[in-house]
Amino acid sequence: MSRRTNVSFQDSLSSVLINDNFKMVDLLDVIEDFTDSGNSAQNPVESDLCRMLSLHSVHSNTSSSSSALLHDTAQSEDDEEYRKIGAGACGVVFNQIGTPLAFKVAKAGYEADLWNDAKMHTAIKAAFDKFGGTDLHSFKIPQFFGYVPESTTEYFANHPKLFQVASEECSDPSHVLISERQLIEKYCAARIRPIALQDAANKDCLVRLYLGSLRGRTIANFFSLRNFKLHLNQMDELHLDVETLAHKMGSALAIMHWAAKTDARDVEFALGSSVEKNALSIPLILEDKGTDKPWYYVGPPKPRNQDFSIRTTELWALDFNQVQPITLDDDGVAKAINAVKINDPYFPRPHGKSIIERRAWNAFVHGYAKMSYRILGENDSRHEATLELPGKFLKGLREAFATEETKLRGS
Numbered sequence: 001m002s003r004r005t006n007v008s009f010q011d012s013l014s015s016v017l018i019n020d021n022f023k024m025v026d027l028l029d030v031i032e033d034f035t036d037s038g039n040s041a042q043n044p045v046e047s048d049l050c051r052m053l054s055l056h057s058v059h060s061n062t063s064s065s066s067s068a069l070l071h072d073t074a075q076s077e078d079d080e081e082y083r084k085i086g087a088g089a090c091g092v093v094f095n096q097i098g099t100p101l102a103f104k105v106a107k108a109g110y111e112a113d114l115w116n117d118a119k120m121h122t123a124i125k126a127a128f129d130k131f132g133g134t135d136l137h138s139f140k141i142p143q144f145f146g147y148v149p150e151s152t153t154e155y156f157a158n159h160p161k162l163f164q165v166a167s168e169e170c171s172d173p174s175h176v177l178i179s180e181r182q183l184i185e186k187y188c189a190a191r192i193r194p195i196a197l198q199d200a201a202n203k204d205c206l207v208r209l210y211l212g213s214l215r216g217r218t219i220a221n222f223f224s225l226r227n228f229k230l231h232l233n234q235m236d237e238l239h240l241d242v243e244t245l246a247h248k249m250g251s252a253l254a255i256m257h258w259a260a261k262t263d264a265r266d267v268e269f270a271l272g273s274s275v276e277k278n279a280l281s282i283p284l285i286l287e288d289k290g291t292d293k294p295w296y297y298v299g300p301p302k303p304r305n306q307d308f309s310i311r312t313t314e315l316w317a318l319d320f321n322q323v324q325p326i327t328l329d330d331d332g333v334a335k336a337i338n339a340v341k342i343n344d345p346y347f348p349r350p351h352g353k354s355i356i357e358r359r360a361w362n363a364f365v366h367g368y369a370k371m372s373y374r375i376l377g378e379n380d381s382r383h384e385a386t387l388e389l390p391g392k393f394l395k396g397l398r399e400a401f402a403t404e405e406t407k408l409r410g411s
Contacts, residue, residue: 026395027365027369027391027394027395027398028361028362028365029350029351029352029357029358029361029362030358031355031358031359031362080096080097080159080161080162081096081097081098081161082094082095082096082097082103082161082162082165083095083097083165084165084169085102087169088104088319088321089110089113089321089322090104090106090107090110090113090114090117090321091104091105091106091107091110091113091114091170091321092104092105092107092166092169092170093105094162094165094166094169096162101145102142103162103166104117105166105169105170106170107170108170110321111149111150111295113321113322114321115147115294115295116320116321116322116323117319117320117321117323118144118147118286118295118298119285119286119287119288120260120262120320120321120323121141121142121144121320122144122285122286123260123262123285123286124141124255124256124260124262124317124320124323125141125142125143125144126260126285127255127256127259127260128141128252128255128317130259131255131259131371131374131375132251132252132255138248138314139248139249139251139252139314139315139316139317140272140314140315140316140317141316141317142316142318146298147286147295147296147298149293149295149296151293207228207230207270207271207272208228208229208230208268208269208270208344208346209230209235209245209249209269209270209271209315209346210229210230210231210232210344210345210346211232211235211242211245211246211249211345211346211347211348211360211364212232212345212346212347212348212349213229213231213232213345214231214232214233214354214357215231215233216229216230216231216232216233216234229344230271232348232356232357232360233356236356242356242359242360242363243359243360243363244363245315245360246348246359246360246361246363246364246367247363247364247366247367248315248367249269249315249346249347249348249364249367250363250364250365250366250367250368250369250371251367251368251370251371252269252315252317253340253347253368254367254368254369254371254372254375254390255371255375256317256323257326257332257336257372257390257393258328258372258375258376258389258390259375261325261326261327261328261332262323262324262325262326263323263324263325263326263332263335263336263338263339264323264336264339264340264343265322265323265324265339265342265343266319266321266322266323266339266342266343267317267318267319267320267323267343267346268317268318268319268344268346269315269316269317269318269346270315270316270318271314271315271316272314272316286298328386328389329385329389330389330392332389333389333392333393333396334396336393337393337396337397337400340397341400341401341404347364348360348361348363348364349361349401350397350398350401350402351398351401351402351405365394368390368393368394369390369391369394372389372390373387373390376389376390
């Protein structure tokens, strides 16, 4: 039985020119005819997971918390309730219960990092809104609703419960909640499954996509959906459309490189659910005001009329606090390559031994190249050297991972 895929990227790749110096075929992994003679039948848990995690699938959430959100979700300040849903290097994230809002509160000493997160978030969001609209290239960036510096004391006075929970533990508006029970049943060892199912922390699910790793396995001793890593071999087991995910990831990285002009350092890619939004986001790109304390208040509108009972699975790019600007030259390419190397293995790796690794890499290259030249080709007056940068990045990435593989074999 042939390996299933929803999108065929291989037929036309060899004839596509990146530019005069780089042919697409030179950047791809070779894929020979492949037939899988094994049994590809899925059990009910795997079938449910495939359905819930497939891009653009629509599913219902019938919990009491979601049914309460079918009408206006605006709350009075006295009624606001918050709960911790995650933590990162620079902040702790809280959800305002009954809304899609998340508040990332900076840890002590990380105020500049959180401000950088907000600046890069708005710059990347503007680039995504311009170039990421077509179905094959579509992905999600959380809406940006506002920024509240520590000096804005009246905001915290008006939201005392947020101040209280933040003080006990020490955001980006994102809402990622996907198939918690199915993931626990599939990848959690049977002996700790009841504990994991009852853990309140597992109500908040973030499914990170590790297209560059084959190390997924059953979790034996500890299980958390707040930091669940879905590896390429697990995606393959679930018959997820890996090539489309890789293509979208390549498109997203190209937008961050050549439209937003950033290195995409430490950006995360996750599957999450989206609902219809009626809230107004902030239509701007933040810039520093001064050098000592460059941050300032930008202040959030209230979301309303969110229907949380119907959700659509989407690919999200998250967390921009370590992102840095790049120049459109060889130095910028080197910075972008280094950012991929030091990040978690979200992006596919070249030189893979398995068919799924090679297909993922080739789809990633295709998405990256197409989006790169769509962006850079908008300006016909650009110097030819600029048009060579995407090819240099992909070639440099292949060489970097080949060198890394050689070192691993020699150690």
